[in-house]
Every structure is written in structure tokens, then in C-alpha cells.
Amino acid sequence: MNLISSVSKASAQSVWMAWESLFDQVTKLRSASVRKYGICKLVTRRHHGKSVECQDGQWIHRGDWVGELHLDNRQVLQMSKELGPDRAALMTARMLRRSMKQISEAMETDAELMQVQALTGITLLHRGIIHGLGFELHPLDSKGFRIFSTYYLRLLMRVLHPVGRERTKQNAPKLVPKMLIMTRESLLARYAKEGLS
Numbered sequence: 001m002n003l004i005s006s007v008s009k010a011s012a013q014s015v016w017m018a019w020e021s022l023f024d025q026v027t028k029l030r031s032a033s034v035r036k037y038g039i040c041k042l043v044t045r046r047h048h049g050k051s052v053e054c055q056d057g058q059w060i061h062r063g064d065w066v067g068e069l070h071l072d073n074r075q076v077l078q079m080s081k082e083l084g085p086d087r088a089a090l091m092t093a094r095m096l097r098r099s100m101k102q103i104s105e106a107m108e109t110d111a112e113l114m115q116v117q118a119l120t121g122i123t124l125l126h127r128g129i130i131h132g133l134g135f136e137l138h139p140l141d142s143k144g145f146r147i148f149s150t151y152y153l154r155l156l157m158r159v160l161h162p163v164g165r166e167r168t169k170q171n172a173p174k175l176v177p178k179m180l181i182m183t184r185e186s187l188l189a190r191y192a193k194e195g196l197s
Contacts, residue, residue, distance in 0.1 A: 032065075033112060038099035039075050039092065043068040044116060050141050058183045060118050067103070067113065069121040069180070071096075093131075100133060104191035107184060119187060121180040134190045135180040 032044040044067055052060045060066065071092075079088040107113045122140070182190075 037102040039095040040099040041070040064117045067116045119182045138179040
């Protein structure tokens with residue numbers, strides 16, 4: 001990457017981080033709470049989509065409380081700069097597992113989180129970084145939201161990932177956003193056994 005490209009990338013990343021800070025403020029206004037667990041932000045809000053049947057037989061209905069997971073992209077970007085993309089990906093996966101353990105413990109002790117029926121999220125990285133964490137993958141039902149999420153998350157990858165532009169070009173057909181779901185029961189069953197370490 002030449003100097004001009006490096007400067008352009010850094011500028012784009014700064015703009016994106018500023019946008020995320022603004023988005024975080026808007027999210028706080030539209031949600032019951034936003035909490036931080038390691039590399040994850042957990043947004044407590046009502047489920048607004050269609051009813052979803054999960055693999056354990058539980059249903060998530062419109063109006064149910066869910067915990068919406070968001071990666072802290074500022075941390076991910078910093079690790080990528082310091083460690084390189086491959087090591088940063090491994091570190092992110094480990095930190096994600098640690099965050100899931102922390103959330104699992106909070107779901108059993110925090111009065112507000114006790115009403116949360118499931119964890120949800122939207123990601124392009126369902127083939128890699130969330131492997132082994134216990135999430136189910138569901139298609140996005142809304143065509144409009146699916147198109148928006150595809151462009152938004154691909155742009156995010158292009159801006160934040162060191163070789164994001166090349167990756168989005170080469171793997172575009174595979175970079176389709178999916179909805180992640182893990183019911184409260186599945187979360188507690190999976191991570192209560194592991195404990196906090």
C-alpha cells in the first residue's frame with residue numbers, strides 16, 4: 001500500500017469512527033440500555049422483526065426483549081494495526097468468547113438482563129469469527145434491510161480491514177449478511193459450564 005493509499009485509508013477510518021460515535025449516541029436514545037462486555041457492546045431493545053423459531057424450540061416474537069450484539073470496531077481496528085489482520089482475527093475470536101461468558105453471567109444476575117430472551121446480531125463474518133460460539137444463523141427476511149446490511153457491512157470491511165477492498169471484491173458472493181441468534185437458555189447452558197476465566 002503506497003503512502004497516498006495509506007493516508008486515504010486512515011482518513012476513511014477516522015471518518016468511520018466518528019460516524020460510529022454518533023451512531024452510538026442515537027442507539028442509546030432508541031434502546032433500553034447499552035452495556036460494554038469486553039469487545040462487545042450489548043444493546044437491550046425490543047425485537048421488531050418477524051417471529052423467529054430457534055433450534056431449541058424457543059420463539060422470539062415481535063416485542064420480546066433481545067440483546068443486540070455489536071463488536072467494538074475501535075478495538076478491532078487498533079488490534080489490526082498493532083498485530084496484523086490474522087493475529088487480530090484470532091485475538092478478536094478469543095475476546096468474543098470471553099465477552100460471551102461475561103454476558104452469560106450478567107444474564108443470571110442483572111435484573112434488567114433477566115428479561116432478555118435472546119442475543120442477536122447481524123454479521124458478514126458468519127463463516128469465520130463466530131465459529132464455535134453457539135449462534136444459529138438465520139436469513140434476513142426483509143429484502144430492503146438485507147440490501148442495506150450488505151452494502152453497509154461490506155463498506156465497513158473495506159474501510160476497517162487492511163485488505164478489505166480486495167476481500168470484498170474476491171469474496172462478494174459469500175459476503176451475505178446473516179442474523180445471529182442464541183436464546184437465553186442456549187447461552188446459559190453453553191457458557192455457565194465454562195465459567196469466567
